[in-house]
Amino acid sequence: MEIVAKQRVFEGELVRIEHASKTNNCNMTASVFLPPLAVSHVSSHPVPVLYWLSGLTCNDQNFAQKAGAFRAAADLNVAIVMPDTSPRGYGVADDPDGSYDFGLGAGFYVNATSPTYALNYQMYDYVVSELPALIESNFPVNQRRAICGHSMGGHGALVIGLRNQEKYCSISAFSPICNPTECSWGQKAFTGYLGNNQQAWLEYDATALLKRGGSTLPIRIDQGSEDEFLSNQLHPEAFLKVAQDKDVKIDYGLHTGYDHSYYFISTFIDKHLAFHAEHLFNC
Amino acid sequence: MEIVAKQRVFEGELVRIEHASKTNNCNMTASVFLPPLAVSHVSSHPVPVLYWLSGLTCNDQNFAQKAGAFRAAADLNVAIVMPDTSPRGYGVADDPDGSYDFGLGAGFYVNATSPTYALNYQMYDYVVSELPALIESNFPVNQRRAICGHSMGGHGALVIGLRNQEKYCSISAFSPICNPTECSWGQKAFTGYLGNNQQAWLEYDATALLKRGGSTLPIRIDQGSEDEFLSNQLHPEAFLKVAQDKDVKIDYGLHTGYDHSYYFISTFIDKHLAFHAEHLFNC
Numbered sequence: 001m002e003i004v005a006k007q008r009v010f011e012g013e014l015v016r017i018e019h020a021s022k023t024n025n026c027n028m029t030a031s032v033f034l035p036p037l038a039v040s041h042v043s044s045h046p047v048p049v050l051y052w053l054s055g056l057t058c059n060d061q062n063f064a065q066k067a068g069a070f071r072a073a074a075d076l077n078v079a080i081v082m083p084d085t086s087p088r089g090y091g092v093a094d095d096p097d098g099s100y101d102f103g104l105g106a107g108f109y110v111n112a113t114s115p116t117y118a119l120n121y122q123m124y125d126y127v128v129s130e131l132p133a134l135i136e137s138n139f140p141v142n143q144r145r146a147i148c149g150h151s152m153g154g155h156g157a158l159v160i161g162l163r164n165q166e167k168y169c170s171i172s173a174f175s176p177i178c179n180p181t182e183c184s185w186g187q188k189a190f191t192g193y194l195g196n197n198q199q200a201w202l203e204y205d206a207t208a209l210l211k212r213g214g215s216t217l218p219i220r221i222d223q224g225s226e227d228e229f230l231s232n233q234l235h236p237e238a239f240l241k242v243a244q245d246k247d248v249k250i251d252y253g254l255h256t257g258y259d260h261s262y263y264f265i266s267t268f269i270d271k272h273l274a275f276h277a278e279h280l281f282n283c
Numbered sequence: 284m285e286i287v288a289k290q291r292v293f294e295g296e297l298v299r300i301e302h303a304s305k306t307n308n309c310n311m312t313a314s315v316f317l318p319p320l321a322v323s324h325v326s327s328h329p330v331p332v333l334y335w336l337s338g339l340t341c342n343d344q345n346f347a348q349k350a351g352a353f354r355a356a357a358d359l360n361v362a363i364v365m366p367d368t369s370p371r372g373y374g375v376a377d378d379p380d381g382s383y384d385f386g387l388g389a390g391f392y393v394n395a396t397s398p399t400y401a402l403n404y405q406m407y408d409y410v411v412s413e414l415p416a417l418i419e420s421n422f423p424v425n426q427r428r429a430i431c432g433h434s435m436g437g438h439g440a441l442v443i444g445l446r447n448q449e450k451y452c453s454i455s456a457f458s459p460i461c462n463p464t465e466c467s468w469g470q471k472a473f474t475g476y477l478g479n480n481q482q483a484w485l486e487y488d489a490t491a492l493l494k495r496g497g498s499t500l501p502i503r504i505d506q507g508s509e510d511e512f513l514s515n516q517l518h519p520e521a522f523l524k525v526a527q528d529k530d531v532k533i534d535y536g537l538h539t540g541y542d543h544s545y546y547f548i549s550t551f552i553d554k555h556l557a558f559h560a561e562h563l564f565n566c
Binding site: 007008009010011014065066068070071224226257258259261262263264266267270 | 290291292293294297348349351353354507509538539540541542544545546547549550553
């Protein structure tokens with residue numbers, strides 16, 4: 001692991017790392033926010049970690065630059081780990097059409113099985129296993145983890161949290177793709193990464209997973225009413241219906257006037273951090 | 284004036300406007316944050332305005348996206364107006380070398396007099412007169428104004444504030460170019476925009492202006508100790524020395540470990556907003 005940049009922010013540190021990923025067979029970049037308590041020059045103390053998964057077209061920097069999350073994370077003594085949204089680099093297959101919603105910047109947090117993408121697009125295993133192991137052996141953090149994300153990353157957070165409930169204390173999402181097998185973003189991605197066997201797709205559909213296994217983890221979802229993708233791509237109503245049927249309580253907020261952007265995230269990120277901190281320090 | 288985008292953030296609104304500037308002889312773009320109190324669908328009430336001037340390479344969006352300022356501005360009921368850093372568009376002269384520190388994205392908040400740039404590069408008059416008149420006739424704001432900026436924009440805030448003390452309630456800056464006649468960024472810009480008459484340069488040098496006229500306005504400056512431009516370009520010590528000689532109190536903070544980036548700004552922007560709010564509501 002190499003540290004490629006380090007910047008002071010809110011008396012903590014934003015560290016950008018690069019490492020050779022065995023899971024994705026390429027170099028991966030990630031950003032790590034360490035709160036003051038975990039910064040070595042002050043006093044090193046293991047802190048819990050929130051994993052943040054970004055949406056389509058993002059890399060590890062968008063959330064760091066735009067969410068305004070570090071003030072609250074510093075106050076709460078929570079680290080934030082921000083992986084990239086796909087493998088990248090020389091030789092990594094992209095969408096031949098160069099679209100924004102498949103290939104580079106659009107890994108969809110699955111383990112690809114289709115021949116073109118299987119070598120590098122193992123983002124599910126990368127986020128679930130390789131990245132936490134790397135972080136926990138290189139930074140002063142403990143093994144209390146929470147997971148959160150936006151849009152494609154909200155889908156990733158729900159899927160990864162629901163399938164690995166023993167690994168996380170809490171799950172949250174902004175404007176998540178809740179039922180990707182039923183929207184065009186998800187269908188395109190799953191066809192490309194997983195092939196046509198729709199049974200395999202269900203392993204990466206939060207609504208199907210909740211229906212099958214329920215949840216013992218606390219879940220918070222926030223959604224903007226003016227989100228341009230709400231009616232076509234996100235389908236929170238499908239997820240909420242299943243939650244109701246399974247008697248799983250979702251802390252859901254529909255916010256009038258907000259869109260799909262980081263301005264929406266910045267408005268409610270403090271509430272997500274407080275939600276996760278409450279559970280991270282009590283699980 | 285045309286509204287080209289509107290987004291909800293912290294129960295307020297971020298509005299992006301475009302207008303034909305008579306001062307700069309081209310279309311100009313600006314962003315305006317309106318706190319909840321000033322958003323018409325809630326209840327329209329005139330609020331004071333903080334003008335934010337960005338640094339080299341920026342446009343009207345960098346601060347909006349990266350500073351994390353709107354939470355505090357919403358709480359304090361302060362609007363923020365973010366102009367572009369230069370004229371732009373078809374026919375607007377750029378640096379023939381295409382450098383980052385002159386021409387487009389680098390107007391330096393002066394009124395250019397050199398033949399190539401005089402037609403469009405009138406950013407001083409634009410920020411002092413045309414933009415406030417436009418804002419005050421189109422948005423529910425009052426005439427209480429404060430001014431703040433970063434780097435080249437910190438230079439702009441100090442110069443414009445010091446030369447127009449009757450128009451503003453308070454001045455602040457992050458990592459400002461305090462003495463541009465004595466650094467290479469300033470010398471290059473002033474030579475290009477103003478020609479070789481160094482007497483004319485002094486009208487845009489905060490240290491020279493403070494020496495000549497002092498200040499009755501409260502001034503706050505924050506600076507990172509690890510700022511990569513501190514020793515070569517910024518020269519806060521020159522400004523502070525003159526302030527001491529003139530018995531002008533500067534609220535100056537030198538912050539260990541911070542660099543020149545928006546992460547530094549985001550860490551201290553709440554303190555700047557509180558500083559300006561205190562003076563805006565009492566002047």
